[in-house]
Amino acid sequence: MVWGILKLIIMKIQHNSPLISDKNINDVIETLRTGMIGSGRACRELEQHFSNYLGSGFCATTNSGTSALYIALKVGGIRADSTVVVPTYACTALLDAVYACGATAVACDTAPNNFNPSADEFITAISKCSADAVIAVHTFGRTVDIKKIVEAFPKVLVIEDCCHSLGAQFDGVRGGYGSISVYSFYATKIITGGEGGLIWSRSDKIIEQCKSYLATHWGNGGPCFNLRMSDLNACLIISQLQDIEYLLNRRRTIFQALKSAASSQTLLPLDEQEVPYRFVLLCEDTAKRNELQVLFHAKGIETSSLFGYDNLLHTKLQLPDSDYVEACSIVKRSLSLPCFPALSYAALGYLVHTTESILLTY
Numbered sequence: 001m002v003w004g005i006l007k008l009i010i011m012k013i014q015h016n017s018p019l020i021s022d023k024n025i026n027d028v029i030e031t032l033r034t035g036m037i038g039s040g041r042a043c044r045e046l047e048q049h050f051s052n053y054l055g056s057g058f059c060a061t062t063n064s065g066t067s068a069l070y071i072a073l074k075v076g077g078i079r080a081d082s083t084v085v086v087p088t089y090a091c092t093a094l095l096d097a098v099y100a101c102g103a104t105a106v107a108c109d110t111a112p113n114n115f116n117p118s119a120d121e122f123i124t125a126i127s128k129c130s131a132d133a134v135i136a137v138h139t140f141g142r143t144v145d146i147k148k149i150v151e152a153f154p155k156v157l158v159i160e161d162c163c164h165s166l167g168a169q170f171d172g173v174r175g176g177y178g179s180i181s182v183y184s185f186y187a188t189k190i191i192t193g194g195e196g197g198l199i200w201s202r203s204d205k206i207i208e209q210c211k212s213y214l215a216t217h218w219g220n221g222g223p224c225f226n227l228r229m230s231d232l233n234a235c236l237i238i239s240q241l242q243d244i245e246y247l248l249n250r251r252r253t254i255f256q257a258l259k260s261a262a263s264s265q266t267l268l269p270l271d272e273q274e275v276p277y278r279f280v281l282l283c284e285d286t287a288k289r290n291e292l293q294v295l296f297h298a299k300g301i302e303t304s305s306l307f308g309y310d311n312l313l314h315t316k317l318q319l320p321d322s323d324y325v326e327a328c329s330i331v332k333r334s335l336s337l338p339c340f341p342a343l344s345y346a347a348l349g350y351l352v353h354t355t356e357s358i359l360l361t362y
Contacts, residue, residue: 013351015302018192019247019342027239031231039214042231046238050183050198053241054175058207060199061229062214065163065184068197069097069135071227072180075209076157078103078133085125085134087117088314089327094135094161095313106131107314109324113282114268119145123152133157136178138165141275142268146170146177166190167248169273176200185233188340190275191240191247193233250341251276254348258337261356279339280306286332292362293335299354304336 047059062068080102086094088107098105108125111118136144158178185196214228255276266282283289296303314324
């Protein structure tokens, strides 16, 4: 009877779920007890803790990754006559932020069998449209060579979207090489506050400008919105940040276990300095991907096809698929398996065994 119940639990595995520890819960309760739950001391502490973790720079907390992107663009001088290069394989929040500034977005295709454009592809896209800015996303924890882009275009605003890549390093550096970096603390991210975002820069002047957009008065010479994080979000993020090495190592352990189980399949390579935010199988085609998804579902394992074709940003911009061949290909072949720290050891064992079993007969 006990084994039957345990088996039932193991066979129900979500695609993603945050790991909230008792310590995280207690830290939030302590903040609630202070009665100070607006944007205040905990937000300022988070900014300092985050700068310390990255090893340099200054930070401004926001209520979401989208608002962080919007503020970064505004402070970077993006306006109605500006052009911003974005990867087509990316969250629509990038377009939301660009449109909120009144600017024009130009989409860039991904590299072959990759979710990111290469630095060279970004450089080509910037050259073609004489872009004023580029948002480079480190999708699923895989990093883009930002340094190469900055060296090619030192006067272009380079924003690093690190929402999937907190903890990743490039040339041993955790902080950004671009003008500004943005982070998200949504429920499914590396660490979470439920909601929340953050802007990082080496320049304290840039961060002070960012904070002027968080005011509830006309501090930046125009209308302002309340884009501030609350101390409730901040205290949970601080608590999670204290556990980040465990959370990252757990992700790496799960990723390596799944990699061994899926040795016969095509996977995206992962450098040791990168972060395994997602474990993605690259299938032969859409039909094979859908077939695999059904097989995993039958075993109680929820998978995700991640972005749909209609979510590719070039489709929102009504641009032809012929200019985005690689993104159109990979979006139809991707299948993401559960790879998150909240997986129990028993659930991981079941997931690995089932993955191996399914892929051996696939």
